[in-house]
Amino acid sequence: MLTYLILQNPGHNRVYYNLADKLALAELQLASLRMEVSSTNIRIVDIAAVRYLAMDCDRELSEADLQIISRLSFVFALFQLDESAGKQRLMPIAASAYQYVDDKISSLLKYQGKTNELFTKMMVNVALLSSNFKYDETINLLDPVAGKGTTLFESSVYGFNSYGIEIEPKSVQEATLFFKKYIETERYKHKADKRMISGKSKADAIYIQEFEYARDKEEFKSESLRKKLAFVNGNTNDAANYFKSNFFNLIVGDLPYGIAHGNTGVKKTGSITRNPSELLELCLPGWNTVLKKGGCIVLAWNSFVVSKHRLTGHFNDNGFEVLSEAPYDQFEHMVDKSIKRDIVVARKI
Numbered sequence: 001m002l003t004y005l006i007l008q009n010p011g012h013n014r015v016y017y018n019l020a021d022k023l024a025l026a027e028l029q030l031a032s033l034r035m036e037v038s039s040t041n042i043r044i045v046d047i048a049a050v051r052y053l054a055m056d057c058d059r060e061l062s063e064a065d066l067q068i069i070s071r072l073s074f075v076f077a078l079f080q081l082d083e084s085a086g087k088q089r090l091m092p093i094a095a096s097a098y099q100y101v102d103d104k105i106s107s108l109l110k111y112q113g114k115t116n117e118l119f120t121k122m123m124v125n126v127a128l129l130s131s132n133f134k135y136d137e138t139i140n141l142l143d144p145v146a147g148k149g150t151t152l153f154e155s156s157v158y159g160f161n162s163y164g165i166e167i168e169p170k171s172v173q174e175a176t177l178f179f180k181k182y183i184e185t186e187r188y189k190h191k192a193d194k195r196m197i198s199g200k201s202k203a204d205a206i207y208i209q210e211f212e213y214a215r216d217k218e219e220f221k222s223e224s225l226r227k228k229l230a231f232v233n234g235n236t237n238d239a240a241n242y243f244k245s246n247f248f249n250l251i252v253g254d255l256p257y258g259i260a261h262g263n264t265g266v267k268k269t270g271s272i273t274r275n276p277s278e279l280l281e282l283c284l285p286g287w288n289t290v291l292k293k294g295g296c297i298v299l300a301w302n303s304f305v306v307s308k309h310r311l312t313g314h315f316n317d318n319g320f321e322v323l324s325e326a327p328y329d330q331f332e333h334m335v336d337k338s339i340k341r342d343i344v345v346a347r348k349i
């Protein structure tokens, strides 16, 4: 039996206060189900007053396992524990290189209402690990409430094709400008396109701003190797008008918190709703249409505003299975006095 230790990213505690261990254990448990080696006893250990996540494995981690572990949101350093001759020694193991775009991309823009990058990365991992898909497949990801794009940028780090819908024109403008500058500065080969994707006239036109990019000329020549990142400046209620059916593998987003920056989805009554439950009721039919079978939705919301039970009801009514068994019940955590954040994970059946 081999024991592996993971030192957590020091930023992790800042994001989740003292609940970082709980969330990291949950993410690692989901990852372990996808690993080739069989792992048991996933836990926290204290060695010389330093805390690590630990797991026992029946044999050495494979390259594919290292690829999965290296992507986890909390991983800072990985070691194998050697306890021979009555001593404890930590043998460092190099992380796998997986970044298509450097992960600094999602920490460069700073603004009020931004979703934390590590938390976002965790949601993307939970979505992929809970779906029927693998990291190395062609993955199309949608953030239906994209803000200024944290999810899209984290998703592009993994080399996924990343699409966002955002109702605020200013957010879309800032995010697309930022991404354009980023790929220019980092010298990606790219092209940009803005086109109408919905509406009958200029007055009700909805536009998509799409970037196609690749690391070099050769990759750019190949349609299948080119990556995409796009923003639709529109209403997420209309997702099925903007994208083809069964187009997305994953849907990941941070729902409006119903507090500082409420959702602006217009209710059937014509009034503005700030409640994530009402937004889901309106949007889930469309999101279901654009998601592939076996695809997964992960959404963060403020559980002070609406219960998980209520959200689960909307998912069940719309052809989704909500994953609620452990470790899916371990993600709730306080963000501040008015926000208790949780995630709901649902698979299209």
Ligand SMILES: C[S@@+](CC[C@H](N)C(=O)[O-])C[C@H]1O[C@@H](n2cnc3c(N)ncnc32)[C@H](O)[C@@H]1O
Pocket (backbone or CB within 6 Å): 113, 114, 115, 116, 144, 145, 146, 147, 148, 149, 150, 151, 165, 166, 167, 168, 171, 234, 235, 236, 237, 253, 254, 255, 256, 257, 261, 262, 263, 264, 265, 266
């Ligand atoms: C919590 S913020 C997301 C922040 C984002 N993850 C980021 O880091 O920039 C939720 C976003 O949903 C957007 N939104 C609310 N209702 C919407 C709707 N009906 N259609 C599209 N976007 C909507 C808001 O404008 C806001 O930008």
